[in-house]
């Protein structure tokens with residue numbers, strides 16, 4: 001009986017050990033020099049240099065970001081490993097020796113770690129390819145602007161950099177999970193996340209005579225509380241619809257009713273179906289809420305990203321790799337979050353999965369993402385590198401069923417764009433007196 005060939009004999013820990021210090025130094029350098037979306041020029045250069053040092057040939061993407069192929073494409077397509085490389089416009093409060101040197105910019109979402117992990121996996125896989133151990137070709141994808149809306153993933157797709165990739169993996173730092181563990185889930189793992197803006201206008205007037213004008217601030221208050229409340233009663237609560245305002249502005253004097261006011265926030269949703277329903281309901285609800293107050297409402301609902309929906313066979317692959325490298329306790333279940341991730345756009349084209357990489361020191365503090373003091377236990381870098389490299393090695397040996405391209409959910413991200421300013425006044429976008437900046441595209445649920 002012939003044994004199934006495997007990559008079990010390859011000790012990734014041993015191969016990584018002499019390179020780990022250099023990888024950690026790389027992460028700290030990127031962390032100290034963060035760049036926001038579409039401005040990641042230095043970061044792109046540093047990654048390209050590191051790849052060339054390994055004898056690889058990275059290809060720069062238009063603007064920022066890069067991709068790099070490892071091994072041959074035997075016709076079955078490549079396995080993609082994706083990292084996002086951008087930072088956030090936040091002040092770094094970590095107090096570490098490698099804290100950001102750029103005022104107001106910080107790697108507070110761990111994308112410096114993602115970048116380092118994919119680079120490290122690439123280094124190990126390049127060695128495996130040289131030794132003839134890599135059965136299926138790999139493409140490293142370092143994408144720009146994940147934190148932008150609707151996300152740099154769309155730039156990568158438009159550039160054709162995903163062509164030839166048949167399965168895609170990514171890891172995201174998870175400060176709620178201990179280092180040494182990876183959180184996995186089949187199906188939706190993040191949520192739809194859109195930008196919503198409501199602008200009210202009216203004639204303005206004296207606060208002593210609200211009955212002679214339109215009390216705009218009062219109406220804005222009704223929008224702030226009434227619209228989320230109505231949405232929660234019109235949609236299935238199990239869909240986890242969440243409209244939360246982050247900014248409200250109106251007026252300049254205590255005794256003057258202003259002519260304009262605006263409120264902005266995010267609409268998040270666990271299920272694509274409910275997201276689509278909410279998109280249809282919002283104009284009607286905004287209209288009904290402000291109708292008694294004589295103000296004019298203008299609604300801009302800009303689609304952000306759909307949920308990341310993890311493909312089952314790819315989760316099986318990560319699960320196998322996780323158990324192999326981290327032990328049985330190394331793989332833990334994870335919840336669907338209300339966060340948004342532009343990785344979702346790739347999974348509208350090819351099957352794949354996003355795993356959550358534990359970054360918390362056991363028993364230590366939990367630092368939340370998008371906070372100025374966010375930092376990771378750097379042992380997560382070794383974990384992430386071994387996990388992705390192992391998955392790539394196992395993938396080639398047929399550890400999981402081959403992907404069927406037709407199984408990918410049918411979505412057309414090229415049809416989705418941020419609603420331009422001039423959309424709002426187009427006659428077809430005015431319904432019942434409410435101006436609606438309609439999302440141009442729509443995504444179709446696959447489950």
Ligand SMILES: [Zn+2]
Nearest residue numbers: 109147369370
């Ligand atoms: Zn983020």
Ligand SMILES: [Zn+2]
Nearest residue numbers: 109111146172
């Ligand atoms: Zn992130």
